[in-house]
Amino acid sequence: MKRFIGFIKKEFYHIFRDRRSLFILFGMPIAQIMLFGFAITNEINNVNIAILDHSKDETTKEIIHKIASSKYFTITASILNETEIETAFKKGHVKAVLIFEKDFSKNLGKENNATVQVIADATDPNTANTISNYVSAILQNYQQQINVAVKTSYQIIPKTRMVFNPELKSVFMFVPGVMTIILMLVSAMMTSISITREKELGTMEILLVSPLKPFQVIIGKVVPYIFLSIINAIVIVLLGIFVFNMPVQGSYFLLAAESVLFIITSLSLGILISTISASQQTAMMISLMALMLPTILLSGFIFPVSSMPLPLQIISNIVPAKWFIIILKGIMLKGVGIQFIWKSTLILVGMTLFFIGLSVKKYKIRLE
Template identity: 55%
Template sequence: MKQLLVFIKKEFAHVLRDRKTLLILFGMPVVQILIFGFALTNEVKNSKILIVDNAKDIVSQRLITQLEASRYFEIEKAARNHDQIEEGFKAGKIKLAIVFPANFQNELLHQNSVQVQILADASDPNNATTLINYASSVIQDYQSQLNQTATVPYRIIPEMRMLYNPQLKGAHNFVPGVMALVLMLVCVMMTAVSIVKEKETGTMEVLLVSPFKPILVILAKAVPYLLLSLINVVSILLLSVFLLDLPIHGSILLLFAESTLFIITCLTLGIFISVKTDSQQTAMLISLMGMLLPTILFSGFMFPIENMPLPLQIISNIVPSKWFYIIVKSIMIKGLGIAAIWKETLILVGITSFLLVISLKSFKIRLS
């Protein structure tokens, strides 16, 4: 019994001396609780919408005011035609558009019934359904207010239309998110662990004293995972097309080029983790927990980023999977080209360059 207590005491001493272990034990739960508390919500709010008011009468203006007063919507601007709506959806600047007919007030007062067109970006079907329900609820509330003083009931009928995904299939949102998640975890974890393993076994020094330059050692480790990840991309796309009936509307070559860029970004992130860690266990833990949670929370495929507090929205901008998720949806679902995703592409290039420079610099200093 005495030996057991001594051994337990020794293990406590090891744990308490290891600051990294203490940070994981006590810091990570706190961070997860805070992030999940703010990010995990099915409620959609502050979504940007466009308004096309062809009537410009008192009734339409009052309804627009009620939509703007709702915490669910943030009116981006008043569009003049349907072309501006389409541009807003393709650019990802809006989630919903509402079109008022030219004779909105006259039809409502004289015919007691009028239609309002509601257009939603259904590439994210859950978000689109929620926003349409919110808009319909605001319209019904306004309709109830009108009927309180009317002798004949007025009817404002929402005419709903789902763009890019009329059948509201979940695969349109699921497949791009899974691509980002799988590539992020596989590339980062496998690259980080493979390099750290060489350091743990002592073979990294042998490689460095060989004629190989340090950058060639890193490339030799990363290239196999690049090829394997491209095979993962092919398998995911084949399954999505032939099993999930999800067509690829855009350029396949562009999709592969962007996927290759994202894979390289993930590989450089794995190299960065391997440079900063000394054990496979630590590298694997950071790769799994450090990449899994940000990809799920901040990429936008599970939880709307606009729902989160401003600090978390800013943090989401440094998560590479967020930008890749936007790129894949734009190419696969909306059929857009490089002109629509050049900004996201440049951000991934910038993240990759930054991580690669820092990793190479730290690698030389660490193993010189």
């Protein structure tokens, strides 16, 4: 029995001395419960909306103030006419536009009813539906407040219109998201084991004494996977179009170019993981745990980033998948051009250069 107890103690000592084991045992559960607890929610918070007020009377000002004072919405713009609505949606600045009809207060007093039109960006159908319901609830609450002091009940009628996905098909949200996840995980995982495989097979010494420069080795590792991932992307897009009737409103050439950019970003991230990993198993674990959860939870694929706590919103900015999903939805559903997605494109270019540069630097360190 003493030997058995001693053996158990030895195992505890081994676990406590191994920082990676402690991280897996205690760090990952904490990180996962924090991410899932804060990121997974069907509620909305601080969603950016715009107002088009044709009436500009006291009643509409009260309603707008009531909406702005709620935690659910942030009024970021006042639109002057209908022609600005589409531009606001394509820029991605707002998720909904509220339009108050002309003579709103007069119509409410004479006809006992007035209309508020809610135009929602349905590229994310769940969020669009929730926005519509929350606006209706706020209008109903205001209606109940003003009806207390009058004999004849006033009725404020919300009329909802969904744009870019009027039928609220969830597949329009899932195809861009799934495409992003597949390209990110497959590309990163394939490349993350490339250099570590050389170490385990003992062929790294050949590369170390070869005349190839570090950047040539890195690029040489990436190029074959670029072509394989492009084939993967083409298959996903074709399945989305012909099987799920996914529209592509924008340029096919721009879609292809942005997809190649994201593939290169993912592959460069995989190369970075491979240069800092000692074994294929370590590289695979980092790829799965460090990429899968952030890609699914913090990219805005399923859950709106604006509803997450501020720290998670900040962290989401370093997740490449977030910017690619914005690009995909813009091109496929909104039909936007490069003038609306240049910012996201530049961010991906910057990330790619950073990952490749850091990979080359890490590779140089191993050469010394």
